[in-house]
Amino acid sequence: MASLLGVLFDGLAYGMLLFLVSVGLSVTLGLMNFVNLAHGAFAMLGGYVCVVLMQRWGVPFLMALPAAFVASAAAGLILERVLYRRFYRRSHLDQVLVTIGLVFMAIAVATWMFGPQQQPLRLPGALSGQWTLLGVDLNVYRCFLLVVGALLAWTLTLVLERTRFGAAVRAAVDDARVAEALGVRVTLVFQLTFAVGCGLAGLGGALGVEVLGLDPTFPLKYIVYFLLVVAVGGTGSLKGPLFAALLLGVADVAGKYYLPQVGAFILYAIMVLLLIVRPQGLVARA
Amino acid sequence: MTGGHGNAGVEEESVHVGKTVGRAEDVVKVGMIAEMSGPFAETGRQMVNGAKAYQKVYGDSAGGRKVELIVRDSTGPAPEVAKRLAQELLVNDKVDFLAGFGLTPNALAVAPLATEMKKPMIVMNAATSVITLKSPYIARVSFTLAQVAAPLGTWAAKNGIRKVYTLVADYGPGIDAETAFKKAFIAGGGEIVGEVRTPLRNVEFAPYLQRIKDARPEAVFIFLPVGEQPVAFMKGFSERELDKAGIRLIATGDVTEDGQLEAMGETPLGVVTTHHYSAAHDSAQNRTFLKAFAEVAGSDFKPNFMAVGAWDGMAAIYEAIRRNGNGPIDGDRALATLKGLKLDSPRGPIMIDPETRDVVQTVYVRRVQKRGGRVFNVEFEQFPSVKDPGK
Numbered sequence: 001m002a003s004l005l006g007v008l009f010d011g012l013a014y015g016m017l018l019f020l021v022s023v024g025l026s027v028t029l030g031l032m033n034f035v036n037l038a039h040g041a042f043a044m045l046g047g048y049v050c051v052v053l054m055q056r057w058g059v060p061f062l063m064a065l066p067a068a069f070v071a072s073a074a075a076g077l078i079l080e081r082v083l084y085r086r087f088y089r090r091s092h093l094d095q096v097l098v099t100i101g102l103v104f105m106a107i108a109v110a111t112w113m114f115g116p117q118q119q120p121l122r123l124p125g126a127l128s129g130q131w132t133l134l135g136v137d138l139n140v141y142r143c144f145l146l147v148v149g150a151l152l153a154w155t156l157t158l159v160l161e162r163t164r165f166g167a168a169v170r171a172a173v174d175d176a177r178v179a180e181a182l183g184v185r186v187t188l189v190f191q192l193t194f195a196v197g198c199g200l201a202g203l204g205g206a207l208g209v210e211v212l213g214l215d216p217t218f219p220l221k222y223i224v225y226f227l228l229v230v231a232v233g234g235t236g237s238l239k240g241p242l243f244a245a246l247l248l249g250v251a252d253v254a255g256k257y258y259l260p261q262v263g264a265f266i267l268y269a270i271m272v273l274l275l276i277v278r279p280q281g282l283v284a285r286a
Numbered sequence: 287m288t289g290g291h292g293n294a295g296v297e298e299e300s301v302h303v304g305k306t307v308g309r310a311e312d313v314v315k316v317g318m319i320a321e322m323s324g325p326f327a328e329t330g331r332q333m334v335n336g337a338k339a340y341q342k343v344y345g346d347s348a349g350g351r352k353v354e355l356i357v358r359d360s361t362g363p364a365p366e367v368a369k370r371l372a373q374e375l376l377v378n379d380k381v382d383f384l385a386g387f388g389l390t391p392n393a394l395a396v397a398p399l400a401t402e403m404k405k406p407m408i409v410m411n412a413a414t415s416v417i418t419l420k421s422p423y424i425a426r427v428s429f430t431l432a433q434v435a436a437p438l439g440t441w442a443a444k445n446g447i448r449k450v451y452t453l454v455a456d457y458g459p460g461i462d463a464e465t466a467f468k469k470a471f472i473a474g475g476g477e478i479v480g481e482v483r484t485p486l487r488n489v490e491f492a493p494y495l496q497r498i499k500d501a502r503p504e505a506v507f508i509f510l511p512v513g514e515q516p517v518a519f520m521k522g523f524s525e526r527e528l529d530k531a532g533i534r535l536i537a538t539g540d541v542t543e544d545g546q547l548e549a550m551g552e553t554p555l556g557v558v559t560t561h562h563y564s565a566a567h568d569s570a571q572n573r574t575f576l577k578a579f580a581e582v583a584g585s586d587f588k589p590n591f592m593a594v595g596a597w598d599g600m601a602a603i604y605e606a607i608r609r610n611g612n613g614p615i616d617g618d619r620a621l622a623t624l625k626g627l628k629l630d631s632p633r634g635p636i637m638i639d640p641e642t643r644d645v646v647q648t649v650y651v652r653r654v655q656k657r658g659g660r661v662f663n664v665e666f667e668q669f670p671s672v673k674d675p676g677k
Binding site for chain 2: 006007010130260
C-alpha cells in the first residue's frame with residue numbers, strides 16, 4: 001500500500017514537472033496555434049538565468065524563479081516583434097523550419113557562453129530532503145512542484161476563462177478579423193500571450209533544472225516530452241495538457257517501478273493509445 | 287547533431303604546427319576525430335586539450351619531425367560522419383595516424399579504413415571491449431569498462447558487501463560494465479539481488495531508486511554515461527535517503543568523473559568507484575599534466591580521464607614516430623612499436639598488450655573526499671596490471 005501511494009505521489013510529481021515545462025507550449029501551440037518548436041530554447045534561457053543568478057550573484061532560488069519568467073518573457077516579447085509575428089499566417093511547415101532553426105542557434109549560443117557541461121543547481125535546504133507521511137517518503141521538492149503546478153494551472157485557467165483578457169485571447173485565436181472588428185487589439189493580445197507563453201517556458205525550465213539537468217542540448221533533448229504533453233492533452237485549453245501530463249507521469253513512474261524491463265516504453269504506448277482513442281487530444285477545442 | 291555541416295569552426299581550430307616546414311616528409315600528420323559539438327562536445331574538448339597539453343610539454347616535434355594535429359568534428363555518435371571524416375583525412379590530408387574517438391560507434395566505423403590503408407589508429411577513449419578486435423591497426427590507450435568494473439566486483443566481495451543491486455544504462459558500455467561486475471562479484475561470493483537497465487534518455491530515476499530501496503541491498507552498483515544522468519541519480523540517491531537506509535553506492539569512475547565532480551556538490555561524498563585515472567593521483571607526471579592542461583585550456587576547465595587518454599595517445603604516437611626512422615611512417619612498423627609499449631602516464635604506468643593491442647594498467651579504488659575545500663576521487667587501493675577481461 002505504501003509503495004502504491006509512493007508511486008502515485010512520484011508519478012503525480014513527475015507529471016506536474018512535465019506540465020510545468022510544457023505549459024508554455026500549451027499557450028503558444030495550444031492556444032495561439034503556432035508551432036513553436038523553440039519552446040525548449042526559452043525554457044533553457046530560464047534555466048540559465050536561474051542558475052547564473054544563483055551562482056554568480058547569490059540570488060535565492062525563490063527569487064531566481066520570477067527572474068527566469070521575466071527574462072524569457074522579455075526575450076519572447078522581442079522575438080515576437082522582430083520574427084514570430086511574420087510567421088503567424090504562414091504554413092505550419094514554415095513555422096517548424098524557422099523555430100527549429102532558432103533551436104540550433106540557441107544551442108550554439110549557449111555552448112559558446114556557458115560551455116557544453118551540465119550546470120549545477122543547489123536547492124535551498126528548505127526544499128531538499130524528504131518527509132515521511134503514513135510510511136510514504138515524500139520528496140520536498142516534488143511537493144513544491146505539485147503546489148506550484150496546481151497554483152499555476154488554476155491561475156491560468158482563471159485568467160483564460162474568467163477575465164476580459166482571456167476572452168480576448170480566445171476570440172483573437174478563433175477569428176482574428178472579427179475580433180479586431182469588435183475592438184480587440186489582436187496584435188497586442190498576441191504579443192502579450194506569446195510573451196506569457198515564453199515566460200512560462202522559462203519558469204518551467206528553471207523549475208526543471210533540478211530534475212532534468214541543464215546543458216546546451218536541453219531544447220532538443222526534451223522536445224519530445226513538450227510535444228507529447230500538448231499533443232495528448234489537446235489544444236484549446238490548459239486542462240487537457242494538465243491531465244495529460246499527470247496521466248503520463250503516473251504511467252511512466254508506475255511502469256518503471258513495476259515493470260522496469262519495459263517501463264521506459266509505457267509512456268509512448270500510452271501516447272499511442274490515447275491518440276488512437278482521442279486524436280484531438282483529451283480536451284479538444286470546442 | 288548538425289549533420290556534419292557545422293564543423294567549419296572546428297576545422298579552423300586545427301593546430302598548424304608544421305606551417306614553416308618545407309619538405310612534406312618532415313611533417314607527420316595526426317588526424318584526430320573527436321566529438322567537438324553536440325551533446326558529447328565535452329568529450330572532444332577534453333581530448334583536444336589533452337593532446338595540445340602534451341605538445342606544450344614535449345614540443346611539437348618527435349624524432350626531428352614536426353607533428354601536425356588535424357582535428358575533425360564527428361558531431362556525436364555518428365558513425366557515417368566519422369567514416370567520411372576519416373576518408374577525407376586519409377585521402378586529402380594524407381595523415382599518418384588516426385586518433386581520437388570518444389564514442390564506440392565512431393571507432394567501429396573507422397576501423398575497416400585503418401586496416402585497408404594500413405594506418406595506425408589510436409583509440410584515446412571509446413571503451414567497449416570489442417573495438418581492438420576490429421582492426422589489427424588499432425591500439426587503445428584509454429580503458430575498457432569491463433577492465434574497471436571487474437576489480438570493483440572483486441573489491442566489493444572482499445570488503446563485506448554481500449548483496450548488490452545493479453543499475454546500468456542500456457547500451458553497449460553499460461552492458462559490458464554490468465557483465466564484468468557481476469562475474470567478478472559472484473566469483474567473490476556475492477549475490478545480485480536485482481538488476482535493471484535504464485534507457486539512455488532517462489530523466490526520472492525516482493521509480494528505480496524506490497525499487498532499489500525496497501529491495502534493501504547492501505550496495506547498488508551503477509554505470510551511467512558522463513552527463514546529466516549521474517548527477518540526477520546522485521541527487522535522487524541522497525534525497526530518497528538510500529544512504530540512510532544503509533545502502534552504499536559503488537560505481538565505475540565515469541559517474542564521479544573529475545570534470546563534473548564539483549558540480550555534484552556534497553552528494554557524492556563517500557561514494558566508492560574504480561577507475562584508471564583521478565586528478566588527485568599523486569605523481570610528478572600527473573602534476574606536469576595538470577599544469578600543462580590548465581595552461582592550454584584555462585583553469586576553469588577541469589581535465590578528466592578523457593584528456594589523459596589523449597595525452598597518452600600522443601605519447602604513443604611520438605614514440606612510434608621516433609622509432610620509425612627516416613622515410614614515410616610505416617603502419618606495420620608503428621604497430622610493432624606500439625605492441626608492448628610502456629608509458630609513464632599521468633595515471634601511473636601503462637602498457638599496450640602485445641597480444642590484444644589493448645591497454646594494461648593499474649585500476650584504482652577511490653573514495654570521493656574533500657581535500658582543501660575541493661572534492662576529489664582519492665585513491666586508496668589498487669589492482670595492478672589489469673587486462674581487459676572482456677576478451
